Amino acid sequence: MKTLVILSSLGFLGILSEILNFKKIIHKIAIVGLLVALGITVTEWDNPIPMYFYNMVSFDNQSVAFTAVIIITGILWLLSSISFFDDEQHIADKTTLVLFSLVGAVCMVSYHNLTMLFIGIEILSICIYVLAGSKKSDLSSNESAMKYFLMGSFATGFLLMGIAFIYGASASFDIEEIKTYMENSPKNTELVYTGILLLTIGLSFKISAVPFHFWAPDVYEGAPIQVTSLMSTIVKTAAIAAFFKLFTTSFGSQTGTWEPTLTWIAGITVIAGNIIAVFQSNAKRMLAYSGISHAGYLLLAVLANNENGGNALIYYTLAYSISTIVAFTVISSVANVKGNTDFESFKGLGKKNPLLVVATIISMLSLAGIPPFAGFFGKYFLFESYLEKHGVELIIVALVGSAISIYYYFRLIVTMFKGDSEEIITLTLTAKLVLIIGIILTIAMGICPDMIKGGW
Amino acid sequence: MITTLLLVLPLIVGISLFFIKGNSVKTIALGASVAELVLGVTAFLQFDKANVNAQYVTNIPWIKSMGINFHLGMDGISLILVLLTTVLVPFIILVANRKEYANQSTLYALILLMQFGLVGVFTAQDAFLFYIFWEVALIPIYFIALIWGGAEKIRITFKFFIYTLAGSLLMLAGLIYLYLQTPVPHNFSIQALYDLQLTKGTQSWVFWLFFLAFAIKMPVFPFHSWLADTYTDAPTPGTMLLSGIMSKMGVYGAIRILLPMVPQGMHESLWGPTVITLAVIGVIYASLMAMYQKDYKRLIAYSSAAHVGLIAAGVFSITDTGLSGAIVQMFAHGISAFGLFYMVSILEERTGTRQLDQLGGIRIVAPVYATVFMIIMMASIALPLTSGFVGEFLLLAGIYEYNEWLAGIAGLSTILGAVYMLRSYQSAILGDKTAVSDKFFDLVWQEKAIVFPLIIIIFVVGVYPKPLLDVIEPAVKNIFTIMEVTKK
Numbered sequence: 023m024k025t026l027v028i029l030s031s032l033g034f035l036g037i038l039s040e041i042l043n044f045k046k047i048i049h050k051i052a053i054v055g056l057l058v059a060l061g062i063t064v065t066e067w068d069n070p071i072p073m074y075f076y077n078m079v080s081f082d083n084q085s086v087a088f089t090a091v092i093i094i095t096g097i098l099w100l101l102s103s104i105s106f107f108d109d110e111q112h113i114a115d116k117t118t119l120v121l122f123s124l125v126g127a128v129c130m131v132s133y134h135n136l137t138m139l140f141i142g143i144e145i146l147s148i149c150i151y152v153l154a155g156s157k158k159s160d161l162s163s164n165e166s167a168m169k170y171f172l173m174g175s176f177a178t179g180f181l182l183m184g185i186a187f188i189y190g191a192s193a194s195f196d197i198e199e200i201k202t203y204m205e206n207s208p209k210n211t212e213l214v215y216t217g218i219l220l221l222t223i224g225l226s227f228k229i230s231a232v233p234f235h236f237w238a239p240d241v242y243e244g245a246p247i248q249v250t251s252l253m254s255t256i257v258k259t260a261a262i263a264a265f266f267k268l269f270t271t272s273f274g275s276q277t278g279t280w281e282p283t284l285t286w287i288a289g290i291t292v293i294a295g296n297i298i299a300v301f302q303s304n305a306k307r308m309l310a311y312s313g314i315s316h317a318g319y320l321l322l323a324v325l326a327n328n329e330n331g332g333n334a335l336i337y338y339t340l341a342y343s344i345s346t347i348v349a350f351t352v353i354s355s356v357a358n359v360k361g362n363t364d365f366e367s368f369k370g371l372g373k374k375n376p377l378l379v380v381a382t383i384i385s386m387l388s389l390a391g392i393p394p395f396a397g398f399f400g401k402y403f404l405f406e407s408y409l410e411k412h413g414v415e416l417i418i419v420a421l422v423g424s425a426i427s428i429y430y431y432f433r434l435i436v437t438m439f440k441g442d443s444e445e446i447i448t449l450t451l452t453a454k455l456v457l458i459i460g461i462i463l464t465i466a467m468g469i470c471p472d473m474i475k476g477g478w
Numbered sequence: 479m480i481t482t483l484l485l486v487l488p489l490i491v492g493i494s495l496f497f498i499k500g501n502s503v504k505t506i507a508l509g510a511s512v513a514e515l516v517l518g519v520t521a522f523l524q525f526d527k528a529n530v531n532a533q534y535v536t537n538i539p540w541i542k543s544m545g546i547n548f549h550l551g552m553d554g555i556s557l558i559l560v561l562l563t564t565v566l567v568p569f570i571i572l573v574a575n576r577k578e579y580a581n582q583s584t585l586y587a588l589i590l591l592m593q594f595g596l597v598g599v600f601t602a603q604d605a606f607l608f609y610i611f612w613e614v615a616l617i618p619i620y621f622i623a624l625i626w627g628g629a630e631k632i633r634i635t636f637k638f639f640i641y642t643l644a645g646s647l648l649m650l651a652g653l654i655y656l657y658l659q660t661p662v663p664h665n666f667s668i669q670a671l672y673d674l675q676l677t678k679g680t681q682s683w684v685f686w687l688f689f690l691a692f693a694i695k696m697p698v699f700p701f702h703s704w705l706a707d708t709y710t711d712a713p714t715p716g717t718m719l720l721s722g723i724m725s726k727m728g729v730y731g732a733i734r735i736l737l738p739m740v741p742q743g744m745h746e747s748l749w750g751p752t753v754i755t756l757a758v759i760g761v762i763y764a765s766l767m768a769m770y771q772k773d774y775k776r777l778i779a780y781s782s783a784a785h786v787g788l789i790a791a792g793v794f795s796i797t798d799t800g801l802s803g804a805i806v807q808m809f810a811h812g813i814s815a816f817g818l819f820y821m822v823s824i825l826e827e828r829t830g831t832r833q834l835d836q837l838g839g840i841r842i843v844a845p846v847y848a849t850v851f852m853i854i855m856m857a858s859i860a861l862p863l864t865s866g867f868v869g870e871f872l873l874l875a876g877i878y879e880y881n882e883w884l885a886g887i888a889g890l891s892t893i894l895g896a897v898y899m900l901r902s903y904q905s906a907i908l909g910d911k912t913a914v915s916d917k918f919f920d921l922v923w924q925e926k927a928i929v930f931p932l933i934i935i936i937f938v939v940g941v942y943p944k945p946l947l948d949v950i951e952p953a954v955k956n957i958f959t960i961m962e963v964t965k966k
Contacts, residue, residue: 372625383621392617392643393610406544409658414651421651425644432639436632439624472541 166244370443685743800876807869
């Protein structure tokens with residue numbers, strides 16, 4: 023709860039920095055503030071009374087863990103995207119938007135009431151809509167923002183309608199009360215059916231699961247690269263955490279209603295995301311599709327519908343976010359020099375850029391799920407939690423997807439060793455820092471997975 | 479303790495090498511691998527032959543929530559393969575030392591990390607750990623082949639990686655399935671998976687998951703298509719690691735995982751005859767392919783495939799003799815494959831070509847080289863008194879116990895082996911001088927320092943294989959005892 027307060031205050035500080043004229047250091051203040059917020063979050067662990075604001079939010083251990091994941095990602099993101107805050111004029115606005123998007127994300131992982139979920143999603147999304155369009159003179163950035171806004175508000179419509187239907191049936195917004203209602207109602211009513219379906223659609227939009235993914239590649243490609251990185255890490259983490267919490271708590275007893283649909287969505291997402299990623303010739307777009315396929319893996323946790331699924335999800339989102347931030351840092355460093363993010367631009371970088379190459383290799387291996395890196399254990403834990411209650415069919419689909427994904431992740435690595443370019447990509451100090459932290463975390467999480475997962 | 483040291487030493491030195499520049503990396507890498515060799519030999523000498531269980535055990539919890547332990551140990555089979563790894567890696571590093579590679583610290587680091595993965599695979603007593611090391615061993619060799627490979631490296635290494643990784647994913651699926659069958663709380667130790675009472679139906683489909691993973695790694699026909707390209711295109715140290723040690727991972731997996739965990743898959747169904755026939759087809763196919771190669775390195779790549787195919791057939795014969803033979807032969811083949819690839823790399827280095835028709839008359843300018851080559855070749859085609867003989871003999875005897883006809887066909891491979899080896903030797907080393915032969919000069923002392931110990935090993939193992947067999951036999955018997963239990 024304190025985290026939420028700190029983050030909101032930081033956001034307001036961002037606005038004030040414009041007026042009181044200390045906007046040049048607001049970026050540094052934000053990083054320090056997030057570090058403080060991370061420390062405070064840790065102290066909220068094992069909170070005896072996790073409910074706040076008349077049961078609107080609950081900071082139980084799961085929420086705290088997701089909050090920590092979001093803040094760690096946020097810190098790494100802020101470090102890696104200093105160049106995004108380059109222009110003097112909008113530095114305060116952009117920082118504020120990013121900080122408020124974190125507030126939204128924290129609301130989404132800690133809600134205990136569907137109105138709070140809705141508010142969280144809106145806070146997050148509206149900030150991201152603006153950030154996606156923050157390159158005002160760039161047409162594709164404008165297009166990206168517009169597309170994201172239209173599609174996002176469409177999805178919000180579904181979500182709100184779903185919430186309304188659920189309220190209609192259970193007469194409550196509180197997820198525990200809905201759960202009690204669901205467990206006790208002898209028969210599903212049409213209201214519940216429709217409500218769950220609408221919520222599935224709305225949330226699937228947010229995590230960009232197939233077939234609700236059409237906005238993602240264009241939006242990801244058009245938006246400034248750092249915003250893409252933000253979208254595919256923090257937004258995804260928050261959305262899947264919200265998804266998981268809602269479906270396993272409130273609708274945990276109604277698996278018959280949503281499980282078949284979601285199983286299909288997960289399977290198709292994994293396969294389609296991976297197959298389309300194979301055909302991309304642009305690294306940014308490739309990562310967008312790979313992000314779609316990861317949404318499919320994440321859904322396995324929702325389907326697992328147990329505590330282990332939640333733990334696996336926390337581990338996976340952290341591993342995925344770190345690797346993705348590292349990958350985007352590499353891509354944006356290359357884009358700074360070469361001007362675009364086509365695979366061609368990566369040719370021959372393997373010879374003279376040791377840190378860049380090692381970071382690419384490790385992040386790609388981790389995303390592809392190859393041991394001993396974090397991504398492998400993430401996938402493994404997800405599969406294992408899913409198998410506790412289900413058969414192997416979807417796991418086989420997921421494994422096939424993983425095998426396909428190796429192709430395109432390795433393509434980026436392989437491209438770096440093609441050709442004879444001797445070019446050196448200069449990395450900024452903070453980019454180096456992010457890469458090194460990312461490498462260390464990815465390896466450390468792989469060597470001691472219990473450190474993250476065994477804690478509860 | 480000694481197992482942990484064997485594992486940790488190459489890891490630490492390997493990682494530190496990434497950060498060291500200059501020529502000192504050669505010495506450091508060599509020093510580490512020699513220290514590793516000392517450890518390996520010590521383990522061999524202090525091994526308690528009477529004890530069939532894993533020795534030098536380290537067992538500490540790793541991922542408690544999943545019942546995964548950092549459980550290492552060596553029985554006789556592991557010991558022989560660890561010995562092979564520790565013997566070969568110093569030689570491979572010496573070979574690499576003779577040449578200048580770009581980014582050499584990375585190369586030596588990767589070689590040592592490869593050794594880390596290999597020792598891990600051979601000593602893991604926990605199935606999950608086994609899988610992790612299985613993949614860890616793949617990554618360094620992929621990059622060795624990718625960074626220092628030949629002209630077609632990108633396509634070839636990609637194929638190699640995808641192939642083997644697809645196989646190991648199947649193995650992972652199989653292991654997770656077995657893991658979930660263990661009593662709660664689930665446990666990944668290999669012993670726990672042995673203790674499962676699986677039905678025949680389950681065993682026969684899990685069998686294929688494991689078989690495919692190991693068959694691709696060995697490789698067994700028809701999963702061999704990555705082999706020739708990868709072996710030929712990889713730089714010499716990479717080829718040596720691949721054919722000398724890595725090809726043994728698949729066989730080891732079959733002995734450690736496939737046979738004892740799902741023996742029913744082999745026993746009372748069609749699968750056993752199918753896989754052993756595939757292995758024998760592979761032997762003959764690879765031998766025939768070797769006969770028609772013009773490129774010397776490629777020829778040896780195929781000959782290596784033929785030998786590993788025979789080892790696989792011996793393992794799948796599920797006889798005492800066949801299994802013991804397989805393990806002796808893994809050791810012997812590792813040594814001779816290293817030697818043969820080394821000989822060819824010297825040839826290529828000095829003459830600039832590996833094409834048989836461009837070579838000739840080498841013996842006239844380099845008698846010592848020609849003799850050494852001859853001895854290593856004899857070991858490879860299993861002449862009595864050389865290391866190759868013991869293993870090959872036991873393998874064929876084992877296959878004979880299984881089926882006379884198959885043994886007859888597999889036995890052809892020794893004849894074919896003699897044909898292609900001697901013929902290529904004749905054309906490349908003997909005969910008249912060609913345009914390139916005058917570029918050749920005889921072995922210098924550094925090279926002699928590599929090949930003479932090798933020759934000693936070849937003869938010692940050939941004349942007096944007892945120390946190896948003493949270690950192997952109890953371990954093989956133990957595998958059969960386990961199979962008796964798991965069969966029910």
